[in-house]
Amino acid sequence: xxxxxxxxxxxxxxxxxxxxxxxxxxxxxxxxxxxxxxxxxxxxxxxxxxxxxxxxxxxxxxxxxxxxxxxxxxxxxxxxxxxxxxxxxxxxxxxxxxxxxxxxxxxxxxxx
Numbered sequence: 001x002x003x004x005x006x007x008x009x010x011x012x013x014x015x016x017x018x019x020x021x022x023x024x025x026x027x028x029x030x031x032x033x034x035x036x037x038x039x040x041x042x043x044x045x046x047x048x049x050x051x052x053x054x055x056x057x058x059x060x061x062x063x064x065x066x067x068x069x070x071x072x073x074x075x076x077x078x079x080x081x082x083x084x085x086x087x088x089x090x091x092x093x094x095x096x097x098x099x100x101x102x103x104x105x106x107x108x109x110x111x112x
Contacts, residue, residue, distance in 0.1 A: 004077055004085040006069065008053070012092025014071040019086070034111035035059075043067065045102040053094035058109040060085045065103030070096035 005019045023030055043065050051072065062083045069085070070076045072093040078100065079085055089095060 002079070002083045004069075004079065004083065006071065006085060006087045006089050006095060008089040008092045008094075013073045014053075014089040014092060014095050015073050016069070016071055016075065016077050036109045036111050039107045040104055041107060042104050043099040043102055045099055047097075047099040047102075049097040051093040051096055053090050053092060054087050056090065056109050056112055057086070057088040058107055060087060061106040061108065063104045063106060065099065065105050066101035067105070068098045068100055070098070 003019050003021050004016055006014060006016045008014050021030060060079070062079045062081055062085070064081045066081065067079050068076055069079060071089075072095065081103070087095075
């Protein structure tokens with residue numbers, strides 16, 4: 001499992017980095033974060049979304065789908081089943097999304 005952070009720098013370019021998951025209480029859980037809901041999305045192999053920023057910070061949980069995320073800085077990262085991505089590139093061009101293996105992911109917008 002990877003925990004990927006997608007963010008934008010002040011110049012509007014999107015980047016990504018791997019982050020550790022920070023556990024509390026002896027390493028068994030994380031801090032509670034407030035969310036506004038959850039949406040499950042079914043993606044088909046070959047689906048492509050061109051550059052877009054997110055409207056608000058959110059988690060994307062890749063349940064059984066494999067998706068390549070392209071960043072405006074020219075890099076890309078592949079998210080596989082079980083990976084989690086924290087997306088907060090709310091400014092600039094954002095990122096692309098190409099479905100490599102169809103399946104379902106969950107989008108969890110955070111309360112800001």
